[in-house]
């Protein structure tokens with residue numbers, strides 16, 4: 001991006017601001033020595049963070065004989081980003097794929113992810129995750145998670161392989177997992193903020209310092225408690241998208257005014273603490289924006305899941321030209337970049353719209369919500385859409401006709417979109433419309449781990465003894481751009497992997 005583009009983009013993003021809370025990374029104590037320390041508590045396994053990675057690790061630990069595992073969560077509520085997520089879970093070779101005759105495999109899923117990762121994803125880890133994704137899905141089903149009886153094909157995935165919870169939200173998974181944790185004997189402790197590591201003379205992680213009871217953003221609340229973890233510490237504290245200083249250090253365009261889909265606790269201080277200990281930082285600048293977000297609501301909102309469901313049989317239109325400008329199911333980076341390029345004649349941002357046939361949109365429960373809360377609108381004609389969004393009517397009409405011809409032929413001559421999920425799904429009145437604009441969503445960067453979920457040391461290249469990490473706090477797995485619905489399997493599989501490694505299973 002040249003300088004002019006860069007400044008225009010930054011100003012433009014400011015204009016569309018949503019969250020606007022600036023978090024400085026709270027200052028943390030550096031690691032202290034275990035020698036002569038008073039241990040307040042002792043566990044076998046200490047897990048920091050109660051998202052998918054932490055919860056899956058807790059359950060797996062008990063399965064493998066752990067007698068004392070505690071999950072420490074700094075917020076008052078459990079679940080982090082996992083609880084507010086879209087509930088979309090990708091896995092290959094699943095019962096639903098078999099039932100629907102969809103040919104998929106670990107190789108095909110990994111190939112899709114490597115393509116989206118643009119040559120710098122970690123193939124070994126992706127393969128490990130895809131190979132165990134079905135086990136992770138089964139863990140959620142065994143715990144009581146409920147999924148729709150159909151699969152979605154998300155952007156960048158070559159086949160339908162994505163399950164969605166019936167509540168269209170990650171809480172449809174975290175709540176059953178929390179329940180399961182309690183049932184099997186995992187201890188959960190909220191308002192418990194990780195403050196730093198406690199190390200043996202040899203530099204191994206022997207325990208952690210927890211601030212308890214902690215009240216978010218009051219860094220002096222509570223007292224420090226020293227916890228010994230005889231089998232190790234798992235850091236599962238998620239990403240840092242809400243730490244504006246840190247994300248701007250990687251990408252200065254991601255100012256406080258840029259919308260963000262994440263929970264407030266995604267501030268990254270535990271990741272920084274691992275760097276202080278010597279962990280390898282990987283791909284911190286790869287911060288993903290979600291192309292399905294709307295400038296008309298805060299956070300993930302209703303439009304995101306609505307758009308994810310409808311993109312395969314909808315068209316995204318540039319309001320300046322009345323034409324499509326992208327493959328609506330390309331990977332996230334491709335689409336987010338294409339949306340950011342939609343501007344008016346003066347170069348100012350002009351959020352594109354997505355047009356869907358109401359008959360198809362209403363198949364998903366989010367349609368009702370989008371219309372009810374005024375973040376999407378119903379129209380009887382293309383004329384009405386053109387008038388409302390100031391789009392030239394004739395090119396718009398022509399575009400819809402052309403696209404419908406691609407639906408008929410099963411071949412998108414304009415952008416090469418797979419029409420498998422658009423069969424017989426013409427764009428026809430009445431229509432529903434939402435506006436699109438990317439929001440900061442996911443951090444591909446973090447600490448480097450190996451296939452045992454051990455955190456690697458930048459000096460030696462070897463595992464830091466006693467330290468494990470899983471979930472979004474890890475970096476390098478997805479490369480430049482993660483595919484949608486691939487974080488849940490990653491978090492859960494790597495959390496389960498970490499628990500098995502710690503238990504020597």
Ligand SMILES: Cc1cc2nc3c(=O)[nH]c(=O)nc-3n(C[C@H](O)[C@H](O)[C@H](O)COP(=O)(O)OP(=O)(O)OC[C@H]3O[C@@H](n4cnc5c(N)ncnc54)[C@H](O)[C@@H]3O)c2cc1C
Nearest residue numbers: 049051053074080082086088194238265471472485487488
């Ligand atoms: C709105 C939204 C929708 C999404 N939808 C999907 C989807 O449908 N499918 C998909 O695959 N991915 C999705 N993602 C991405 C995915 O949800 C996240 O990558 C994933 O939830 C991360 O899980 P985690 O266990 O690593 O961390 P989190 O779920 O973020 O959990 C980390 C926890 O650690 C806590 N924590 C942080 N620091 C500390 C500390 N110092 N001490 C103690 N606790 C701490 C946090 O408060 C948090 O509760 C979505 C993300 C968002 C934000």
